[in-house]
Amino acid sequence: MPATSPAHPRRRRRTNRLLATAAGVLTAGALAAAALPGSANAGEQHANQGRHGHPGRYQDIQLLSFNDLHGNLEPPTGSSGRVTELQPDGTTKTIDAGGAEYLATHLREARKGHRYSITAAGGDMVGASPLISGLFHDEPTIEALNKLDLDVTSVGNHEFDEGAKELSRLQKGGCHPTDGCYSDKKFKGADFPYLAANVLDEKTKKPILKPYWVWKKQGVKVGFIGVTLEGTPNIVSAEGVKGLSFKDEVETINKYAKELRRKGVKSIVALIHEGGFPASTSYNYDCDSPGAGDGISGPITDIAKNVTSEVDALVTGHTHAAYVCTVPDPAGKPRMVTSAASFGRLYTDTTLTYDRATGDIVRTAVKSANHVVTRDVAKAADMTELIDKWNTLAAPIGNRPVGHISADIGNTGTESPLGDLIADAQLTYAKTLDAEADLALMNPGGIRAPLTYAAKSGEGDGVVTFAEAFTVQPFANTVNLQDLTGAQLIQVLKEQVSGANEAAPKILQVSDGFTYTLDLTKSGADRVVTDSIRLNGRPIDESATYRVAMNSFLAGGGDGFPTLAKGTNPLVGDDDLKALEQYLTANSSPTDPIDPPKADRITVVN
Structure with a gap:
């Protein structure tokens, strides 16, 4: 039976660092405190805080997310390294984007001033990777994600490119079974949990990794359920999915949402490696604008409409598209569905307003926006050091x-x-x-x-x-x-x-x-x-x-x-x-x- 998990020790250390830093950036999260009961100022972060620093009823939680990184530690090139931005006059322009050095800087800047911040991903962190990562069985990407303070991710189909045993090694650590260690230090594996709720071992009939994980901080609890697309066997080599079965996304999420609620976790986010296709290729297109319908088409729309209303938001991926849309849940109420393109070119900043009285998210207050990982900011020095280390090892072959x-x-x-x-x-x-x-x-x-x-x-x-x-x-x-x-x-x-x-x-x-x-x-x-x-x-x-x-x-x-x-x-x-x-x-x-x-x-x- 999966156990809930406290916040990582490194998250507590990061929180201490952030408490000493003044809030300097206006994000979508700062706009999300809608008119809630007892809130005098809808724009005030941490609305309705109690006296003497004690938590109030409503608490804003920042959820930063991205998907389909595919080991792109260095800035991706060509069209893979650009995003399209819709301008106020209706024209578009392209922006160079992506690169782990810049992604780290943007995420760290976005977290400033947010005492309650979670970073999650929607799968395909590894696989189909450039040489700097792929040559080393994606150990460099896992190390980079650790430095990015990723809290949790779902598996994607590409996590199975080298099979379940290799995925387990990326999670738990250890040297590659045939290539061995690439340095005198043993690979430590991921600091964050990979979630695979709908990927079962055919013999045991149990998930091969944790189906869910719970983030906790000062009485606030948010559960994350992770699934990949049911059709993974159709797009991965037979050897990569040997001995595994992939179950329906909706049925699996609904099953574990019930289990989380039985354990007292009422705020739930689904990390789904399946996606849709927005009506526009511009990352900032308003897919909830009049006439846009659901704003997105494709497999994720049916999933979103059928996943239990107990789930408060859906972080998706797989199609490499960018969208921030609401899709009605089974009760007909709007629910946020997001995707941040691919290759680390975007990240999504979502504000979840947590009601301490009910333990649930105030869905009417959820706000979200995609942001470009521009290359006009300072590079994160620790990420540059990591990239240089692996490039030195890869250079004799790659150049x-x-x-x-x-x-x-x-x-x-x-x-x-x-x-x-x-x-x-x-x-x-x-x-x-x-x-x-x-x-x-x-x-x-x-x-x-x-x-x-x-x-x-x-x-x-x-x-x-x-x-x-x-x-x-x-x-x-x-x-x-x-x-x-x-x-x-x-x-x-x-x-x-x-x-x-x-x-x-x-x-x-x-x-x-x-x-x-x-x-x-x-x-x-x-x-x-x-x-x-x-x-x-x-x-x-x-x-x-x-x-x-x-x-x-x-x-x-x-x-x-x-x-x-x-x-x-x-x-x-x-x-x-x-x-x-x-x-x-x-x-x-x-x-x-x-x-x-x-x-x-x-x-x-x-």
């Missing part, structure tokens, strides 16, 4: 040039230039294994960052280093070959926009010579125009057999492509990153760099 590009090669759009390049690289590599290889397919979710032309420290414009290539493809998948019939290949294309992928299509990136039309004016599988599909100019023959290259994740049916798991005559090749590296090296030079592919293989009808 090695592997290719040259003439301009940015992006990874956005229905068909992206980088997706085409990777598919070409995999087909080229596959032909060294089997000259009969016909085409390659690449899942867009496996492309984690763009290739950027501008030089990072000292490397030279247009140079692609191993570290940059690693950041693009960090999963350590293999390039696999298998036979598919023409009919199966057509079915795979239809699975991009139907079944598990109908609501949020996953458009496979394709190698040169493979073309077809995608008609987005239609619905479901009909969006694939079957008679448009061509390989080297010839229509696909449904009865013929084609030799198809793909990564091992797709070959197992991942990302909602069950037909790919039915391929025959399999052949397992080398690491997909190696295939990309070899392609870049063989096809580029300082005087003849690779140009961005035209991304003209999929014709889209809107």
Whole structure:
């Protein structure tokens, strides 16, 4: 049975430090004290405090949150390192954002003046990480999160990239079972609890980690329940989720909300690694504005509408979107649902007003806002020291040039230039294994960052280093070959926009010579125009057999492509990153760099 936990000793130390610091920043939390019973001034922080310093009835609690960090300790590059801000006149501008050195500074500044402050996260703290973290099995990110004073996080799907045993090691500490220790100091693990309420061991039928955790301070108690998306097995390798079962998010949260209330915890926050899609890509878009409806669409809306009203706020993630919205709970009352984009570019500041008389949150007083992790503030020295330490260890591998590009090669759009390049690289590599290889397919979710032309420290414009290539493809998948019939290949294309992928299509990136039309004016599988599909100019023959290259994740049916798991005559090749590296090296030079592919293989009808 999970036990409730007191505030960390380091949190008490931090509180003492903050008590000595004057409040200097106006945050969303300062605006949240709505007209509560007994409060003479709705804008006064710590409204209704008792005499002689004794707590009053109402206490504002600051909840800082973020999600989907993915080991981005250094500032992310390209579009991954920018956010869009809506201006008062309706125009937008982009802002460079992110980086652990800046995130630490912003969070520490935001906490000033807040005696009751909690920092929580919505999963995917690790996994699909840049080389500085991924090369060391994400130990650097856990160390950084400890320094950020993270209190609690849910697991995300990427926490299972290396399996449950590795996740347990990140929580508890210890050296990696095969790579060993990276220094003379043993890895200590996370100071904060990972919550996995809906991830069960198939044998014991119990959660593999704590299902919930309770923050306490001077009689105030806030419970946190953490879940990841039920569909995690569809987007993680089979080996990563072996022996585990993933349960329904709503049923799990409702179960543990009841358990928390039985234990006297009435203020509850759900940390859910599942998300939605706002109507605007601007982080400060008002999704509760007239005409915005729920403000967000996607899986989180149904979850939010069905999670018990006993939960006071939902911190979400997974979709890498930014939103601060209210969605009605089962009783029809508005409830805050937030997400802070990804890669440490934003953090959310939420004010929860706690009623000491009832032990519950005054939901009508909850206020929240996303804030940009700008790079115009001082870097946190302790985070710089941590990054420098791990960069020194990674440098001999990461700084090695592997290719040259003439301009940015992006990874956005229905068909992206980088997706085409990777598919070409995999087909080229596959032909060294089997000259009969016909085409390659690449899942867009496996492309984690763009290739950027501008030089990072000292490397030279247009140079692609191993570290940059690693950041693009960090999963350590293999390039696999298998036979598919023409009919199966057509079915795979239809699975991009139907079944598990109908609501949020996953458009496979394709190698040169493979073309077809995608008609987005239609619905479901009909969006694939079957008679448009061509390989080297010839229509696909449904009865013929084609030799198809793909990564091992797709070959197992991942990302909602069950037909790919039915391929025959399999052949397992080398690491997909190696295939990309070899392609870049063989096809580029300082005087003849690779140009961005035209991304003209999929014709889209809107």
